[in-house]
Amino acid sequence: MEEIKLFCAATIANISCGFDVLGLALDNVGDEMIVRKVSQKGVKIVKIIGQDLPLETHKNVAGVAAMALLSKIDTDFGFEIEIYKNIKPGSGIGSSAASSAGAVYGINELLGRPFSNHDLIEFAMQGERLASGVAHADNVAPALLGGFTLVRSTAPLDVLKIHTPKELYATVIHPQIEVKTSDAREILRSSVPLKTAIKQWGNIGALISGLYTEDYHLIGRSLEDYIVEPIRSILIPAFDSVKTESIKAGALGAGISGSGPSIFALSHGAQNASQVASAMKKVYDKVGIAYDVHVSKINTEGIKKLQF
Numbered sequence: 001m002e003e004i005k006l007f008c009a010a011t012i013a014n015i016s017c018g019f020d021v022l023g024l025a026l027d028n029v030g031d032e033m034i035v036r037k038v039s040q041k042g043v044k045i046v047k048i049i050g051q052d053l054p055l056e057t058h059k060n061v062a063g064v065a066a067m068a069l070l071s072k073i074d075t076d077f078g079f080e081i082e083i084y085k086n087i088k089p090g091s092g093i094g095s096s097a098a099s100s101a102g103a104v105y106g107i108n109e110l111l112g113r114p115f116s117n118h119d120l121i122e123f124a125m126q127g128e129r130l131a132s133g134v135a136h137a138d139n140v141a142p143a144l145l146g147g148f149t150l151v152r153s154t155a156p157l158d159v160l161k162i163h164t165p166k167e168l169y170a171t172v173i174h175p176q177i178e179v180k181t182s183d184a185r186e187i188l189r190s191s192v193p194l195k196t197a198i199k200q201w202g203n204i205g206a207l208i209s210g211l212y213t214e215d216y217h218l219i220g221r222s223l224e225d226y227i228v229e230p231i232r233s234i235l236i237p238a239f240d241s242v243k244t245e246s247i248k249a250g251a252l253g254a255g256i257s258g259s260g261p262s263i264f265a266l267s268h269g270a271q272n273a274s275q276v277a278s279a280m281k282k283v284y285d286k287v288g289i290a291y292d293v294h295v296s297k298i299n300t301e302g303i304k305k306l307q308f
Contacts, residue, residue: 001109001110002036002037002110003034003035003036003037003110004034004035004036004106004109004110004305005032005033005034005305005306005307005308006032006033006034006035006102006105006106006303006304006305006306007030007031007032007303007304007305007306008030008031008032008033008098008099008101008102008105008143008303009025009026009027009029009030009094009098009142009143009146009299009302009303009304010025010026010029010030010031010087010093010094010095010098010294011023011024011025011026011093011094011097011098011139011142011143011258012024012026012093012094012170012172012257012258012262012264013094013097013136013138013139013257013258014138014225014228014255014256014257014258015148015207015223015255015264016203016222016223016224016225016229016253016255016256017200017203017204017207017222017223017224017225017226018138018150018204018207019225019227019228020136020138020151021138021150021151021152021204022138022148022149022150022151022204022207023094023138023139023141023142023148023149023151024142024147024148024149024164024170024298024299025142025143025145025146025147025298025299025300025301025302026093026170026172026294026296026298026299027296027297027298027299028294028296028297029086029087029093029172029294029296030086030087030098031050031083031084031085031086031087031095031098031099031102032084032086032306033062033081033082033083033084033099033102033103033106034081034082034106035079035080035081035082035102035103035106035107035109035110036079036080036110037077037078037079037110038077038078038079038080039077039078040077040078041075041076041077041078042057042067042070042078042079043057043063043066043067043070043078043079043080043081043103044057044078044079044080044081045057045060045062045063045080045081045083046080046081046082047082047083048060048082048083048085049082049083049084049085050083050084050085050086051085051088051089053083053085053089059130060099061096061099061100061127061128061130061131062081062083062099062100062102062103062127063081063103064100064126064127064129064130065099065100065101065103065104065123065124065125065126065127066079066081066103066104066107066123068104068122068123068126068127069104069107069108069115069120069123070107072115072123073111073114075111079106079107079110081103081106083099083102085099088174088178089131089178090178090179090180090261091174091178091261091262092174092179092256092257092258092259092260092261092262093172093174093257093258093262094139094140094143094258096127096128096130096131096132096139097124097127097128097139097140097143098143099127100123100124100125100126100127100128100131100140101120101124101140101143101144101302101303102143102303103124103127104120104123104124104144105117105120105144105303108120109305117144117145117302118144118145118157118159120144121137121140121141121144121145121157121159122157124137124140124143124144125137125140125154127140128140132180132185133185134185135154136151136154137151137154137157137159138151139258141159142302143302143303144302144303145159145161145302146161146299146300146301146302147161147162147163147164147298147299147300147302148161148162148163148164148211148298149161149162150162150208162208162211162212163211163212163214164211164298164300165211165214165216165219166214167214167216167268167269168216168219168266168267168268168297168298169266169267169268169269169270169272169273169295169296169297169298170264170265170266170267170273170294170295170296170297170298171246171251171264171265171266171267171273171274171276171277171280171293171294171295171296172257172262172263172264172265172293172294172296173242173262173263173277173280173281173284173291173292173293174261174262174291174292174293174294175236175237175261175262175284175287175289175290175291176289176290176291176292177237177261177289178261179235179236179259179260179261180259185259187231187232187235188228188231188232189231192227196226196227197227199224199226200225200226200227203222203223203224203225204222206218206221206222207219207222207223210222216252216268217252219252219253219266220251220252220253220266221253222253223252223253223254223255223266224253225255225256228256229255229256232256232259232260233256233260235260235261236256236260236261236263237261237287237289238283238284238286238287239256239263241283242254242263242279242280242283242284243255243263243265245279245280245282245283246263246265246276246279246280247265248279249272249275249276249278249279250267250272250275250276251265251266251267251272251273251276252265252266252267252268253265253266254266254276263280265280270295270297273295274295276295277293277295280293281293
C-alpha cells in the first residue's frame with residue numbers, strides 16, 4: 001500500500017465531569033486526510049484545504065505527531081500528507097487531535113502497523129502539545145480507539161476504551177467564535193476544595209458505571225461539572241440557556257465540549273438528539289451569532305479508511 005485516505009473523527013473531550021481524562025468520538029463530523037509514501041525521507045505537509053494552517057512540518061500538529069512516530073522507527077522513505085479540514089481550529093471538537101491522530105494512523109498503516117492504536121496515542125499527543133502547550137490525550141485517544149475513552153495515566157500512558165451504549169447520541173452546537181485551548185486553560189484554578197473534588201469523583205465513577213450498564217438516567221445525573229464548567233462557561237455566549245433548553249428538550253445532560261465554544265448534549269435515541277438540536281438552534285437564533293449544529297451517533301471505530 002503506497003497511500004491511504006482517512007476519515008479523522010471529531011471528538012468531545014472532558015464530557016463534563018472528566019476534565020483531561022474522558023473523551024468520545026463523533027461519527028459524521030471530521031476531517032479527511034491522505035497519507036502517501038515518497039522516496040525522500042521525512043514528512044511534508046503538501047496541501048491543506050478548508051483552513052489557513054501552516055504547511056511547515058514543525059509548525060503543523062500533523063507534522064509534529066508524524067515526526068514523533070518516525071523518531072521511533074527507521075525507514076528509507078518518507079511521507080506526504082494532505083489535510084482536508086472540516087473541523088475548525090478552536091471549535092472545541094478536537095481539530096488538532098483529528099490531524100495529529102490521522103497522521104500517525106496513516107503512517108502506521110503504510111508501515112505495516114508496527115504500533116498498536118494505543119501506542120499511537122503517545123505520538124499524537126505531541127501534536128496536542130504544539131496546539132495547546134499540554135500533551136493531553138482526551139481527544140486523540142477516542143479519535144484513535146473510537147467510542148468513549150478514559151485516560152487513567154499519561155506517565156506511563158494507560159488509556160482504557162469504555163463501553164458505548166447503543167442508543168446514545170450526541171448533539172453539538174458550534175458557535176462561530178474561537179476559544180483557544182491555551183487561553184481556556186489559563187483561566188482555570190490550580191487547586192480545588194476537597195469537597196468539590198469528591199463530588200466530581202462521584203460523577204466520574206457514576207458516568208462510567210452508567211455507560212457500562214446502559215443506564216441512561218445515571219449517565220444524565222453524572223454529567224455535572226463542578227470544577228471547569230463554572231469558569232469556562234463565561235467564555236461561551238448563552239451557554240446556560242443552551243444547557244437548560246437542551247435538557248428541557250430531552251437531553252440527558254449537557255456541557256462544554258473540550259475547551260469550548262462548542263456545547264454538547266447526550267441523548268437517548270436519535271429523536272431526542274434531533275429535538276435537542278432544534279432547541280439549541282432556537283437559542284442561538286436569538287443570540288445573533290452564526291453556528292453549526294451536528295447530531296451524531298457515538299463512533300465506536302474512530303479513524304476510518306475511505307475509498308479514493
